[in-house]
Amino acid sequence: MALAAALGITTVAALAFDESKYPDWKGAWRRMAFPGIAGQPSYDPTRRGGDAQGAPLTPEYRAIFEANLKDQAAGGQGTDPTYTCLSPGMPRVMTTFDPFEIVVTPQMTNFLIQHIHDSRRIFTDGRNWPKEIVPTFVGYSIGRWIDTDGDGRYDVLEIETRGLKGPRSFDPAGIPLHADNQSIFKERVYSDKADPNILYDEITTIDNALTRPWTATKKYARLPVKQPEWSEIVCHEGNGHVEIGKEGYFMSGDGHLMPAKKDQAPPALRYFKQR
Amino acid sequence: MKRRHPHRAKRLAATPETGILPFKIAPAEKNIGRPKGRIALRHRDWIATIVLTAAASCAPTIATRAFDDTIYPALNGQWTRASVPGATGQPSFDPAKPPGRGQQAPLTPEYQAKFEANLADRGASGLADVISTTCVAPGMPMMMQAYAPMQITVLPETTYILIDHVHESHRRIFTDGRTWPKAAQPTFTGYSVGRWIDEDGDGRYDVLEAETRHFKGPRLFDSSGIPLHEDDETVVKERIYLDKADKNLLHDEITVIDHALTRSWTVTKNYRRTLDPQADWPEYICNEKNPFVRLGGETYKVSPDGYLMPLRDNQPPPDSRYFTQPKK
Numbered sequence: 001m002a003l004a005a006a007l008g009i010t011t012v013a014a015l016a017f018d019e020s021k022y023p024d025w026k027g028a029w030r031r032m033a034f035p036g037i038a039g040q041p042s043y044d045p046t047r048r049g050g051d052a053q054g055a056p057l058t059p060e061y062r063a064i065f066e067a068n069l070k071d072q073a074a075g076g077q078g079t080d081p082t083y084t085c086l087s088p089g090m091p092r093v094m095t096t097f098d099p100f101e102i103v104v105t106p107q108m109t110n111f112l113i114q115h116i117h118d119s120r121r122i123f124t125d126g127r128n129w130p131k132e133i134v135p136t137f138v139g140y141s142i143g144r145w146i147d148t149d150g151d152g153r154y155d156v157l158e159i160e161t162r163g164l165k166g167p168r169s170f171d172p173a174g175i176p177l178h179a180d181n182q183s184i185f186k187e188r189v190y191s192d193k194a195d196p197n198i199l200y201d202e203i204t205t206i207d208n209a210l211t212r213p214w215t216a217t218k219k220y221a222r223l224p225v226k227q228p229e230w231s232e233i234v235c236h237e238g239n240g241h242v243e244i245g246k247e248g249y250f251m252s253g254d255g256h257l258m259p260a261k262k263d264q265a266p267p268a269l270r271y272f273k274q275r
Numbered sequence: 276m277k278r279r280h281p282h283r284a285k286r287l288a289a290t291p292e293t294g295i296l297p298f299k300i301a302p303a304e305k306n307i308g309r310p311k312g313r314i315a316l317r318h319r320d321w322i323a324t325i326v327l328t329a330a331a332s333c334a335p336t337i338a339t340r341a342f343d344d345t346i347y348p349a350l351n352g353q354w355t356r357a358s359v360p361g362a363t364g365q366p367s368f369d370p371a372k373p374p375g376r377g378q379q380a381p382l383t384p385e386y387q388a389k390f391e392a393n394l395a396d397r398g399a400s401g402l403a404d405v406i407s408t409t410c411v412a413p414g415m416p417m418m419m420q421a422y423a424p425m426q427i428t429v430l431p432e433t434t435y436i437l438i439d440h441v442h443e444s445h446r447r448i449f450t451d452g453r454t455w456p457k458a459a460q461p462t463f464t465g466y467s468v469g470r471w472i473d474e475d476g477d478g479r480y481d482v483l484e485a486e487t488r489h490f491k492g493p494r495l496f497d498s499s500g501i502p503l504h505e506d507d508e509t510v511v512k513e514r515i516y517l518d519k520a521d522k523n524l525l526h527d528e529i530t531v532i533d534h535a536l537t538r539s540w541t542v543t544k545n546y547r548r549t550l551d552p553q554a555d556w557p558e559y560i561c562n563e564k565n566p567f568v569r570l571g572g573e574t575y576k577v578s579p580d581g582y583l584m585p586l587r588d589n590q591p592p593p594d595s596r597y598f599t600q601p602k603k
Contacts, residue, residue, distance in 0.1 A: 084562050085561070085562045087558075103428055103430070105430075110428070112445050114443075117443050117558070227449075227453060227456075232445075232460070234412045234442055235410075236561065236562070242570070244568065245581025255569075256570065256593065256596060257593050259599075263600055266600070268582055269582075269583065269592045272591075273585075
């Protein structure tokens with residue numbers, strides 16, 4: 001009976017999704033702050049944002065970054081497009097501003113990140129890179145599970161991401177990625193060996209705006225909540241930024257257009273009969 | 276009418292508390308004798324699995340954490356809205372009826388008037404609907420039009436429905452046995468609690484019943500502008516199931532209970548499974564496709580050459596009271 005049952009088990013087990021082979025990444029994860037690091041979170045969370053990141057930019061992209069800083073000081077946004085609710089894209093979506101969820105199945109891992117448009121799909125079904133990829137802000141990601149310690153359980157999710165569109169920047173200060181959108185991201189996502197409620201995402205960016213690959217490790221903590229409340233962030237709801245043509249403006253509290261910079265002119269009204 | 280095996284547990288759902296087995300054996304079942312069909316095999320499988328695994332590895336917990344996805348319908352994957360023969364234009368809440376007034380929405384007189392005003396505004400401006408022009412989430416029930424491919428992922432505690440259109444909408448239908456929270460943050464997609472039903476008693480679930488509450492607005496039934504009540508006290512009840520004759524056809528029977536309606540309104544939406552396992556998942560960035568701007572209560576358009584344009588005849592330009600510099 002045991003043997004017959006065992007034969008039956010083989011069939012059933014072959015169809016079952018054995019969750020125990022995968023790390024337990026259920027629940028809500030929140031970005032961890034590092035002591036002494038204040039202000040907007042950046043690509044490398046162990047350093048302050050902007051210039052303090054020490055981004056290994058080429059001279060050309062260093063100049064673009066400097067221009068972004070200057071424009072932001074004057075009330076503009078530089079080349080950072082997220083103020084109009086364009087996705088931050090990779091790698092910036094992995095900064096995460098609200099608790100996010102990781103949904104693991106054998107064929108795919110979803111990162112459900114509510115922010116602007118930040119969620120990702122990591123395909124782990126053994127597929128090859130497609131001949132053509134429709135570019136997206138978060139890119140096309142193929143992953144594979146690794147059992148690094150040979151205990152029969154996966155512990156690392158390795159990911160490679162290509163097929164990007166832009167513009168994208170590393171952080172709100174406007175550290176730019178290259179306009180050619182040839183970025184490649186390589187990640188290793190894994191739990192802390194001593195504390196399974198801490199998760200790391202070691203991201204290496206290969207991009208033509210950089211003089212060398214740039215690696216940073218993000219750190220997240222699992223919230224000790226059995227039934228997390230999942231936020232819904234709708235970027236356009238209450239977004240006070242308005243873009244008309246290439247100019248950015250503000251929306252006042254009473255719904256009228258306002259300048260974003262000193263001495264900024266209102267938009268041209270060439271198509272209006274009444275002026 | 277739902278058929279339920281008289282001896283089956285009312286709800287078979289893995290819970291974090293029971294967590295170990297993918298289903299819970301109700302006390303009544305143990306006294307009746309051998310359950311039918313696949314349940315019997317599964318019980319023996321589990322017992323034998325535990326014995327053999329314990330003998331082999333002294334790790335009985337390994338097998339006990341497997342998620343037996345065979346007891347759930349095969350919903351995982353990509354689904355697209357099924358086409359309706361003869362239907363043209365934007366899809367409607369009830370796919371079986373013509374759009375707009377043809378939907379015969381059971382609206383109260385007050386909300387019928389709001390709908391007529393929406394239709395008039397649409398006629399004057401040519402806009403599909405105000406919500407989409409502002410890139411605010413369509414919410415429930417409109418998101419179930421599935422203007423973009425829909426991902427469904429079934430896990431024991433939660434069924435995920437993900438649709439990226441206008442907004443990256445994440446629906447979570449919690450099937451972990453939870454009760455309704457005392458308070459929940461209102462959202463466009465709402466808060467959904469569900470349970471799996473085995474209607475034909477074959478040991479496999481075939482229907483996901485879901486109830487959704489805790490909404491925010493404004494929301495519409497569809498792009499013709501049929502409004503839901505501004506009190507956002509909508510309740511949406513669903514029965515989601517595969518077609519018995521065609522496992523690549525999915526039905527979502529949606530019943531909306533809302534104060535804009537004189538009675539509850541039930542429709543059935545249908546979706547087709549995408550058979551290509553490597554199908555595209557398009558990224559929808561609303562602002563990239565949206566030329567509309569809402570200023571001072573008026574909606575305008577930004578021309579391809581980057582200038583503000585009126586949407587209707589004699590529409591005044593936006594107020595420039597906050598600008599010190601002259602107009603260009």
